[in-house]
Amino acid sequence: MEKMFTIDKPLELECKKTLYPPIYIAYETYGKLNTNKTNAILVCHALTGSACAYSDNTDKKGFWDTLIGPNKALDTNKYFIICSNVLGSCYGSSGPSSTNPKTNKPYALDFPFVTIKDMVEAQKLLIEHLGIEKLLCAIGGSMGGMQVLQWARNYPYMVKSVVAIATTYRHNAVQIAFNEVARQAVINDPEWNNGNYYSKSLPKYGLAVARMVGHITYLSKDSMQKKFGRNLVSDKVEFNFSVNFQVESYLRYKGEQFTQRFDANSFLYLTKAIDYFDLQQGYPTLEDAISCAKDVKFLIVSFSSDWLYPKEQSKRLVNALESIGANVSYRNINYEYGHDSFLLESAEQNFIIGNFLRFV
């Protein structure tokens, strides 16, 4: 069941602006916190995720139902699982679509820029509010992986372990490029209207194109080819600009579907947060930046077919963690579904993460 945590003091953000209370953080918990409060696991979600990580015997669908539940890696019989919606999102936590208490209108672009570090600051306040001094683990994939790495860097004494999946310690030029094209699709939609669309028609065409760009990068080339190939939607080639190939139909459907569930401004803010994220920021080397986390236990997971966050980036991180003397395990799971694998894969990912947690 979704709960709401309200931050009732101003939050100083990395962009040097202040977010004023009330600041809302939507969250869910599964399982029970033990009396010593030593069994808490924070789950951090990806770009378009929400606090709903687990269906928990309800009708809703959790984004990590594959990993969370009784006898799964994130065993709800053993652990107290917390998942909160990130700052800047549109699923209950404060973001650009939330009401600005100063104006009683949606913030839109008056919402200050938030970074991965700011998301972690809000999560830390939630963890403290729940009376937890140290997390057993912070775990996340993709943008969620960035958050858990930020936890290790900024609050190493509050995380016994960290599991970062299908992610990177910072975006390279290609990763920024894909996000920028997606953002330009939204920004170039006249309905976006400099972010002021909440009482008008939404910039759904731009947002749909943005999501289509994303979906190409989420699947592996092989799985896309296997799933769609050159298959047509009808029995012969039609010469027109409507849907001819099944892959076109898939992308358009995914794009259109996304516009019904996600806020365009949140999409812009969160992709920017991802691009700004640089674990090494302010330090000459990655090793220097994370040397403070040498007592945290790490599990880094990549997927063989993930070309959005290729394993080389994970390996670079693993090397840095090894060289600072941290206890780090690394697994590259041989799985064919590209970046999306972290949300899909079940058996091997469950086994690896479950095993890791048993010995934290």
Next chain:
Amino acid sequence: MEKMFTIDKPLELECKKTLYPPIYIAYETYGKLNTNKTNAILVCHALTGSACAYSDNTDKKGFWDTLIGPNKALDTNKYFIICSNVLGSCYGSSGPSSTNPKTNKPYALDFPFVTIKDMVEAQKLLIEHLGIEKLLCAIGGSMGGMQVLQWARNYPYMVKSVVAIATTYRHNAVQIAFNEVARQAVINDPEWNNGNYYSKSLPKYGLAVARMVGHITYLSKDSMQKKFGRNLVSDKVEFNFSVNFQVESYLRYKGEQFTQRFDANSFLYLTKAIDYFDLQQGYPTLEDAISCAKDVKFLIVSFSSDWLYPKEQSKRLVNALESIGANVSYRNINYEYGHDSFLLESAEQNFIIGNFLRFV
């Protein structure tokens, strides 16, 4: 100097529609046709190219100045080089932005769909008009490579040799997906107005996003990272939606620049032609489809860093050509600039193509 060839009879197209005369084909020639008319080379351009393949001592820039000229692979002292703008484009040949003789207005979406085969049909009429019975070679990269493969399949007796560079015998799902996202960016721009924008404002925002998608796929990941990395346009991170990273600046510039030189409808028609292209169409195997071309001499070239048209597709084609008993050479050039390499690389490409032509 640009010349114009006018087709003065109706052209029956693969889409079963008819394109009525006058049909214009803009073309250029370089070098001299010998008396036996045996030294003619047809150059086929890529998606956004024109008939201008070579600068020819003029101020203009030819898209293949690296390959064409005295003592270069396409030696203008030895060969008679022909390059024509494809049907459906916007650089002089008939396309959606041309005047429809029936209405005296731009065709817009009344322009019939053209395929790679239709482009080749128009080129064949031009070649015949020039009095050439058999080309010494048909050469092209990317979409140009598709045209030369189509030449080999449909008119093998008219091409002594074929050089297909950085291309494929048909698009796979990922290649269609990138084109479809680009098309949706255009189509979703309200200024596109179902193709009727010629007397109004152009769908430049959609077209710019479309081109940005393309540019990501044209560069290699390594070259993009080496060129831009996480470099900023100013001395520190600015928190806003304008340009922060240099790679963003590059993409926006390329997108904006493209809108000033290319017609949005042509972009839609030509990307469709590319997606529809399937050398194997109507045959159970690729080998069956091209068995007619066993007497054509082939050179297939791929680039190591080209992830838009990866070498596996070229190798599949080479295997098919080998198994039908054709004389085929294959070279995978180790060059770092991704798909764009075929327009940039000079020394090795020149050497390989020059050598190939010497023994045709």
